[in-house]
Amino acid sequence: MRFAVLGSGSRGNATLIEADGTRVLLDCGFPLREIESRLAAVEARPAELSAIVVTHEHGDHVAGVARLALRYGIEVWASPGTWKGASKATSAAESPRLRLFPSHTRKLRIGALTLCPIPVPHDAREPCQFVFEGDGRRLGVLTDTGTVTPRICEALRDCDALMLECNHDPELLRTGPYPASVQQRVGGAFGHLSNAQAAALLARIHHSGLGRLLLSHVSLQNNRPELAIAAMRGAVSGIEPQFAEQDRCSGWLDV
Numbered sequence: 001m002r003f004a005v006l007g008s009g010s011r012g013n014a015t016l017i018e019a020d021g022t023r024v025l026l027d028c029g030f031p032l033r034e035i036e037s038r039l040a041a042v043e044a045r046p047a048e049l050s051a052i053v054v055t056h057e058h059g060d061h062v063a064g065v066a067r068l069a070l071r072y073g074i075e076v077w078a079s080p081g082t083w084k085g086a087s088k089a090t091s092a093a094e095s096p097r098l099r100l101f102p103s104h105t106r107k108l109r110i111g112a113l114t115l116c117p118i119p120v121p122h123d124a125r126e127p128c129q130f131v132f133e134g135d136g137r138r139l140g141v142l143t144d145t146g147t148v149t150p151r152i153c154e155a156l157r158d159c160d161a162l163m164l165e166c167n168h169d170p171e172l173l174r175t176g177p178y179p180a181s182v183q184q185r186v187g188g189a190f191g192h193l194s195n196a197q198a199a200a201l202l203a204r205i206h207h208s209g210l211g212r213l214l215l216s217h218v219s220l221q222n223n224r225p226e227l228a229i230a231a232m233r234g235a236v237s238g239i240e241p242q243f244a245e246q247d248r249c250s251g252w253l254d255v
């Protein structure tokens with residue numbers, strides 16, 4: 001199994017996951033032209049995507065989903081709540097082909113990939129994150145959650161690679177440019193994970209088989225890479241975190 005982060009952050013998210021000939025795009029928060037060019041950067045053709053899977057209806061995850069799906073006839077997988085919210089966030093007039101699943105579903109099968117949805121506390125209708133299984137490997141993806149729940153901890157054990165939200169540093173958020181209401185939203189129980197919250201989660205689920213850690217959904221205004229890295233190094237030893245960037249594709253990464 002391998003994956004490529006095509007962009008990560010509040011200005012757009014998309015990640016490509018591949019196992020044994022099945023390619024799934026997780027979220028598409030970019031306009032059609034932009035996602036076409038980001039896919040081309042890893043030599044992926046939109047028409048060959050097996051599915052687009054959507055975590056929740058915020059624009060940075062869903063803005064380009066309907067256009068891409070309709071243009072290339074790709075199925076969209078989402079929770080019913082997410083799709084209800086998404087129809088407001090997307091500008092496409094018609095609906096793509098949908099495969100709706102309750103966010104509490106234990107396992108979904110898309111070709112050679114098995115997806116385990118994880119319901120998360122985030123200010124959307126029915127948000128979830130995922131563990132992807134394929135080729136005997138496990139990739140955990142956790143962004144856009146305000147709190148770490150027992151279900152999240154349980155689901156992310158035994159991952160071989162992990163994309164983990166390190167959204168903000170609370171002090172930079174407090175003194176940063178966001179209005180007070182947005183600060184409260186981002187730092188609240190249904191917002192985004194701080195460096196310290198992410199580090200505490202990492203300490204609980206870390207094991208010797210976790211070979212790759214990608215710090216994701218990092219705020220450009222309210223965080224700094226060195227603070228996120230210091231938090232991770234304080235939580236576990238012997239880990240070399242990488243960053244998922246907003247404007248640069250990660251290239252293919254093995255799980």
Ligand SMILES: [Zn+2]
Pocket residue numbers: 009010013058060061144217
């Ligand atoms: Zn987001």
Ligand SMILES: [Zn+2]
Pocket residue numbers: 056058122124144
């Ligand atoms: Zn969100």
